[in-house]
Amino acid sequence: MSVVSATEEHAQAKPARRAEETWLLHHRADRRQIGIVVVYWALLFSMWLVPACRNVVFLALACYFSFLNAVVIHNHLHKGIFKSKTLNRAFRCVLSFGSLYPASANIASHNLVHHHFDDDGQPDWADPYEYYQRTARFSWPLLNLIHFPNVVGPNTFNGVSRWATTTRQKDFRRQYLIEQVFAFGLTGVLFALDFWTTLFFILIPQLWGARGILRINLIQHDGCDTKSEWNHSRNFVGRFFNWIMCNNGYHTIHHNRAGLHWSVLHEVHRKECAGRVDPALDEPSMTWYLVRTFVLGMSRSIDRDAAQQRETEIAAVLAPRAERLAEAEAASLAE
Incomplete structure (x- = not known):
């Protein structure tokens, strides 16, 4: 399987950016x-x-x-x-x-x-x-x-x-x-x-x-863990809500990759946050969350120990892959 270098990826992204x-x-x-x-x-x-x-x-x-x-x-x-x-x-x-x-x-x-x-x-x-x-x-x-x-x-x-x-x-x-x-x-x-x-x-x-x-x-x-890599923010993932809010409901990926344009946050949230962010932090409706949490006082906090354990397990799987990609990138730049 070939690995696309960062330079090539940047070059490939230029036409897409110009189209936007x-x-x-x-x-x-x-x-x-x-x-x-x-x-x-x-x-x-x-x-x-x-x-x-x-x-x-x-x-x-x-x-x-x-x-x-x-x-x-x-x-x-x-x-x-x-x-x-x-x-x-x-x-x-x-x-x-x-x-x-x-x-x-x-x-x-x-x-x-x-x-x-x-x-x-x-x-x-x-x-x-x-x-x-x-x-x-x-x-x-x-x-x-x-x-x-x-x-x-x-x-x-x-x-x-x-x-x-x-x-x-x-x-x-x-x-x-x-x-x-x-x-x-x-x-x-x-x-x-x-x-x-x-x-x-x-x-x-x-x-x-x-x-x-x-x-x-x-x-x-x-109620989030700001020390965590992935569970520091609560997301509101309703599609209509994010259309009018210019995707500001996808807050985890915005913090982790602040340089991304707001228009791509939905897609990148789906690709990078799934399986990493505790499901309790992906809220389908801000309105219901506000009513449930602040009006009715029904809190819905994450299990921080379980979330941290999941992050550790995911990092253990991804680290070797990231290492291989870095080595391939270094090799491609040396050629």
Whole structure:
């Protein structure tokens, strides 16, 4: 059996990547993300401009799309949507207004700190374990989910502010400031023009998405083993849910291979996580999980000892295979 070298695999992948590109985007699937942001802004300014749109239905939709806007921030800060660096930076400003926090904060809080958990000696600023250590646990889990952003939000932005003052990335500090000026400045202008409409129909959706994305840390990692290679995250594997969420339900593979574009996470999750991730961490429905866990208080945690034993057994099988592939790769490069 022949082994394809990394160089050959990279060369073979180039035509596929080009097929996914457009003149403006690295990946045509990102049109979905742009569509989410366009719909969200349309909802916000429909409510602000048109009195007939100021109702519960529009407000609920705006809150939902605000959360999706925060999901787009997550994806965009991992892999920029546009080929143009200028457009990517401008889009960060648009996203920052939608969630009323500078999108570039994700670089420090998510990409650098959260993805390493505490492996690099820096504790995750939004770690559920740290939350329970710092806060008295409520007896009703739903209250913990509601209160979670009140604790980890300030902790996260204090951490980001400290990182911003020490990082050598001058471009980051400038971009971070521009996003703050745009997000808070535009919101302030809207407040000055129409205070009450902005308060109820702009600010509430903005804060809903920002707080909702913080709660995802509790939902996706609480009860998991962050020391584990495969059982550190909870996945929500419903197909419709992941279509609208841009595959953010596949969290294990995203942590393990953060460089992958979100559009391929379903396929790679199926190939690499099956048999490795404890079945208790693959949830078919986020809605039922939230009701069962946080409303009804019916927890479903993994058997960590059994999961660790399974990981050890799988590693023992895969290690020789990986070793053989490495040897074959080295041989092919030497030729």
